[in-house]
Amino acid sequence: MTAAVEHPLTPDRRRAVVRQALSVGVATGAYGISFGALSVASGLTVLQTQVLSLLLFSGGSQFAVVGVLGAGGGGAAAVATSTLLGVRNGLYALQTSRFLGVRGVRRLAAAQLTIDESTAVGLGQEERAAQRLGFWVTGLAVFTGWNLMTLAGALLGNALGDPRAYGLDAAAAAAFAALLWPRLRSGDAAVTAVLAVVVALVASPVLPAGVPVILAAAAAVVVGLRRPGRHESAPTAHADDRPGADPLP
Amino acid sequence: MTPWVTVLLACAAAYALKLAGYLVPAGWFDGPRRSRMIALLPVALLSALVAVQTVVGDGGLLVLDARIAALAVAFLLLALRANFLVVVAGAALVAGVLRALGWS
Numbered sequence: 001m002t003a004a005v006e007h008p009l010t011p012d013r014r015r016a017v018v019r020q021a022l023s024v025g026v027a028t029g030a031y032g033i034s035f036g037a038l039s040v041a042s043g044l045t046v047l048q049t050q051v052l053s054l055l056l057f058s059g060g061s062q063f064a065v066v067g068v069l070g071a072g073g074g075g076a077a078a079v080a081t082s083t084l085l086g087v088r089n090g091l092y093a094l095q096t097s098r099f100l101g102v103r104g105v106r107r108l109a110a111a112q113l114t115i116d117e118s119t120a121v122g123l124g125q126e127e128r129a130a131q132r133l134g135f136w137v138t139g140l141a142v143f144t145g146w147n148l149m150t151l152a153g154a155l156l157g158n159a160l161g162d163p164r165a166y167g168l169d170a171a172a173a174a175a176f177a178a179l180l181w182p183r184l185r186s187g188d189a190a191v192t193a194v195l196a197v198v199v200a201l202v203a204s205p206v207l208p209a210g211v212p213v214i215l216a217a218a219a220a221v222v223v224g225l226r227r228p229g230r231h232e233s234a235p236t237a238h239a240d241d242r243p244g245a246d247p248l249p
Numbered sequence: 250m251t252p253w254v255t256v257l258l259a260c261a262a263a264y265a266l267k268l269a270g271y272l273v274p275a276g277w278f279d280g281p282r283r284s285r286m287i288a289l290l291p292v293a294l295l296s297a298l299v300a301v302q303t304v305v306g307d308g309g310l311l312v313l314d315a316r317i318a319a320l321a322v323a324f325l326l327l328a329l330r331a332n333f334l335v336v337v338a339g340a341a342l343v344a345g346v347l348r349a350l351g352w353s
Binding site: 019023043055057058065069075076078079086087088090091094095102110112116164165167168172173175178179180183188189193195197201204208209213214216217218220223225 | 252254255257262268269270273282289296298302303304305309310315316319320323324327336338341345346348
């Protein structure tokens with residue numbers, strides 16, 4: 001592991017990170033109302049619905065559980081589909097665990113908050129302190145908003161209507177794109193992103209939902225393992241190959 | 250399988266996957282190549298997720314609708330170095346307006 005230098009964040013940077021985190025939290029949390037309404041409509045109780053948002057806490061997997069049950073599918077199929085969609089959280093954790101550096105109870109809490117949004121906001125920051133702040137604030141904001149809106153949806157039904165009418169699905173995709181954007185200046189990351197998009201889109205019509213995105217992880221494996229990095233190009237070493245430089249893009 | 254068993258099994262499996270990523274010994278991914286692979290994993294997964302969220306419709310078929318227009322505007326705003334909130338709100342506005350006008 002590299003010993004990344006810890007710089008305290010300036011108040012301006014802190015505010016910028018928190019603003020990003022909270023806006024992602026609000027946009028995502030609002031979707032909880034759809035989940036709550038759909039879950040109760042699929043036959044689960046309000047308590048079962050709330051337990052899913054508290055303990056499962058991963059939007060795609062939760063929609064999969066209630067979707068399969070609502071369509072008359074069995075519990076085993078619901079658990080299998082949900083778990084398949086949850087694989088990517090485990091893959092995120094390989095990277096988030098590196099910048100969070102958590103132990104004990106904080107590690108248990110960080111694991112529960114490891115989802116698309118918290119990973120994306122953490123990844124979107126340059127400094128280690130900002131990565132940590134972004135991860136935690138986003139995770140807690142989404143957790144709070146998602147659970148409150150789940151309860152509202154379960155009790156009131158879809159009172160606000162389809163979040164898509166407000167463009168919230170596009171807001172989520174745009175937020176992920178904006179958070180990835182600074183990373184894509186690195187050649188490796190840009191190649192990985194393009195490969196991943198191609199894999200996911202080619203696989204989507206033929207594989208079950210959720211599988212194409214996991215398959216796209218192969219892009220990181222191929223680019224990460226096969227291309228020689230700057231640190232390995234010993235024969236043509238340059239001044240920027242200084243030892244101890246952070247190998248993370 | 251009763252609903253409670255289904256709910257609790259799904260929760261347990263989801264948490265086990267999340268926690269597993271934190272319990273992998275750091276030594277497994279030492280070295281520049283493996284380290285870079287781990288750093289690129291979220292880039293690959295999130296890029297694929299954005300693509301799927303933007304152009305995949307029912308049954309996994311690719312469709313061009315308000316979502317792709319919204320993402321195009323988001324990328325335009327990013328290229329113009331717009332603020333994060335402007336990018337997110339701009340994409341939502343475009344998708345919302347196009348849908349209000351009847352384009353899916």
